[in-house]
Amino acid sequence: MTAEPLSDDLRTLYQEIILDHGKHPRNFRVVQHHTCKAQGNNPMCGDRVTVTAKVDGGAIADIAFEGKGCAISIASASMMTEALKGQPPETARKLADAVKDICTGKAASPEMEPHLEKLAALSGVRQFPVRVKCATLPWQALLSCLDNGPSATTEK
Amino acid sequence: MNAPVRAAGTKPKAFDVAQVRADFPILARQVHGKPLVYLDSAASAQKPQAVIDAISRTYGHEYANVHRGAYYLSEMATRAYEDAREKVRLFINAVSPSEVVFTKGATEAINLVAHSFGRAFIKAGDEIVLSAVEHHSNIVPWQLLRDATGCVLTVAPMEPDGSFNLEAFAAIIGPKTKLVAITHVSNVLGTILPVREIAALAHAAGAKVLLDGCQGIVHQPVDVQDLGCDFYVFSGHKLYGPTGIGVLWAKAALLDAMPPYQGGGDMIESVSFAKTTWAPAPAKFEAGTPPIVGAIGLGAAIDYLNSIDRAAANAHEEDLLRHAMTALAQVPGVKLIGTARHKAAVQSFVMEGAHPHDLATVLDRSGVCVRAGHHCAQPLMDLLGVSATTRASFAFYNTHAEVDALVAALRRAQEVLL
Numbered sequence: 001m002t003a004e005p006l007s008d009d010l011r012t013l014y015q016e017i018i019l020d021h022g023k024h025p026r027n028f029r030v031v032q033h034h035t036c037k038a039q040g041n042n043p044m045c046g047d048r049v050t051v052t053a054k055v056d057g058g059a060i061a062d063i064a065f066e067g068k069g070c071a072i073s074i075a076s077a078s079m080m081t082e083a084l085k086g087q088p089p090e091t092a093r094k095l096a097d098a099v100k101d102i103c104t105g106k107a108a109s110p111e112m113e114p115h116l117e118k119l120a121a122l123s124g125v126r127q128f129p130v131r132v133k134c135a136t137l138p139w140q141a142l143l144s145c146l147d148n149g150p151s152a153t154t155e156k
Numbered sequence: 157m158n159a160p161v162r163a164a165g166t167k168p169k170a171f172d173v174a175q176v177r178a179d180f181p182i183l184a185r186q187v188h189g190k191p192l193v194y195l196d197s198a199a200s201a202q203k204p205q206a207v208i209d210a211i212s213r214t215y216g217h218e219y220a221n222v223h224r225g226a227y228y229l230s231e232m233a234t235r236a237y238e239d240a241r242e243k244v245r246l247f248i249n250a251v252s253p254s255e256v257v258f259t260k261g262a263t264e265a266i267n268l269v270a271h272s273f274g275r276a277f278i279k280a281g282d283e284i285v286l287s288a289v290e291h292h293s294n295i296v297p298w299q300l301l302r303d304a305t306g307c308v309l310t311v312a313p314m315e316p317d318g319s320f321n322l323e324a325f326a327a328i329i330g331p332k333t334k335l336v337a338i339t340h341v342s343n344v345l346g347t348i349l350p351v352r353e354i355a356a357l358a359h360a361a362g363a364k365v366l367l368d369g370c371q372g373i374v375h376q377p378v379d380v381q382d383l384g385c386d387f388y389v390f391s392g393h394k395l396y397g398p399t400g401i402g403v404l405w406a407k408a409a410l411l412d413a414m415p416p417y418q419g420g421g422d423m424i425e426s427v428s429f430a431k432t433t434w435a436p437a438p439a440k441f442e443a444g445t446p447p448i449v450g451a452i453g454l455g456a457a458i459d460y461l462n463s464i465d466r467a468a469a470n471a472h473e474e475d476l477l478r479h480a481m482t483a484l485a486q487v488p489g490v491k492l493i494g495t496a497r498h499k500a501a502v503q504s505f506v507m508e509g510a511h512p513h514d515l516a517t518v519l520d521r522s523g524v525c526v527r528a529g530h531h532c533a534q535p536l537m538d539l540l541g542v543s544a545t546t547r548a549s550f551a552f553y554n555t556h557a558e559v560d561a562l563v564a565a566l567r568r569a570q571e572v573l574l
């Protein structure tokens with residue numbers, strides 16, 4: 001097989017950090033004594049992510065997820081849980097907006113830009129419109145978790 | 157089957173792939189700078205120039221509404237529309253063109269049967285038998301009917317290799333079974349179901365049989381009388397025809413007994429506010445302006461299929477499948493899903509450590525189009541214990557080189573994803 005160079009957009013999408021979190025998701029569990037829980041479904045592909053969190057004293061004391069999905073959705077969920085631990089729900093909501101922005105080719109708000117850190121890697125998905133939902137699915141679940149809704153779906 | 161054995165260097169006598177490829181203009185294009193390798197024909201097939209031309213000629217020169225105008229153009233369009241019906245009749249060996257109802261697709265055809273036949277003839281406690289491999293379009297209409305009538309849905313099992321268990325099926329059907337609604341060929345596993353035997357068993361129990369022929373009609377000749385079913389449905393777009401057209405074939409006596417599905421123009425004999433009487437089938441089931449050009453395009457697709465050596469085309473597809481199964485099985489970490497003995501040219505697989513969607517994305521950048529996901533068969537995915545598979549499906553316009561391109565792209569994907 002001739003080894004052609006990998007296209008740049010594939011390299012950007014499947015960065016080391018995405019593959020790492022996709023294969024070794026962090027906080028892949030259920031939060032004990034969680035105060036909220038929500039499921040995100042992507043009816044197009046059957047991917048499923050369940051987010052549980054414990055909100056205590058105005059901050060997300062613990063957050064975790066379980067589910068089945070592609071590297072992008074699992075990595076997104078994993079990095080999300082890392083980024084949000086200890087944050088107030090308000091910041092979590094703003095970060096969800098920022099992730100959505102960078103996944104759809106927009107710039108994140110200047111306020112949130114510095115908070116993105118690793119999550120900036122998700123922006124590679126902007127070259128792959130059909131995969132945007134994979135990256136945003138866990139965040140949809142998060143939002144409905146914070147709203148205490150029972151389930152979120154990216155197909156609304 | 158005896159596949160023609162080719163000596164090295166001799167011209168393939170049986171089937172000239174290069175020649176049929178030239179009939180499909182899209183196959184010459186590139187995707188992401190790579191030659192298109194289209195391996196998703198089970199989702200929708202590409203169209204030969206003859207179909208594209210027929211559609212364009214109709215809109216450009218021969219178009220008017222059908223069954224309405226007392227003028228030349230409308231007569232012409234009506235004749236073309238009804239000619240298409242006759243082409244379908246011949247293609248599936250129906251007794252009469254009035255047994256051929258045009259719908260917008262297989263999904264609508266199944267909903268039509270569920271709504272019309274179902275509500276008229278299926279009562280609380282009656283059983284409808286489906287199979288474990290059904291497409292959502294042959295599940296959900298029956299669930300709606302169950303919710304409306306209180307009938308019971310039972311599911312015939314599948315063997316781990318994807319083959320159909322006829323004995324288990326025989327044990328499931330009984331005097332309460334009113335309908336067996338089952339696929340002819342699985343869109344996920346490729347399994348060709350033993351539909352003649354299924355129909356015989358169902359009829360012995362007094363049940364009617366609906367076959368979802370979406371995939372079945374593509375890979376083999378279909379003779380509805382020989383199959384012994386009562387309903388046969390398919391979509392035009394998987395049979396190299398346009399979207400927006402499908403067929404419900406049903407035995408004349410059934411169509412006569414069934415009430416209309418939708419009301420509107422074209423399906424009536426006479427209308428008054430006191431009483432409306434129906435036109436006979438097929439008009440009874442074709443309310444409103446039908447997909448005229450879709451039907452004409454489907455007719456052109458059938459003409460095209462009749463113009464090629466279909467037996468050789470089907471043998472070529474089998475050959476592609478065998479090559480793909482062998483080549484895929486040699487890729488480390490790949491597990492084939494669906495290895496029944498009787499199979500059409502559809503192959504699902506999973507790859508260790510790589511989710512189907514990630515695979516499909518990477519493959520796409522190599523120009524290779526495959527389907528990733530649950531293939532509208534979530535109950536089957538649950539049974540298989542996976543959330544999704546990758547599926548390569550083959551048409552007679554595919555080549556061995558394209559199978560090799562798929563395999564090469566998969567190995568590349570492993571470099572990216574693993």
Ligand SMILES: Cc1ncc(COP(=O)(O)O)c(C=O)c1O
Binds near residue numbers: 291
């Ligand atoms: C086996 C089977 N049944 C039904 C359908 C539904 O066909 P359509 O969406 O054209 O109505 C499909 C196509 O996806 C199929 O493969």
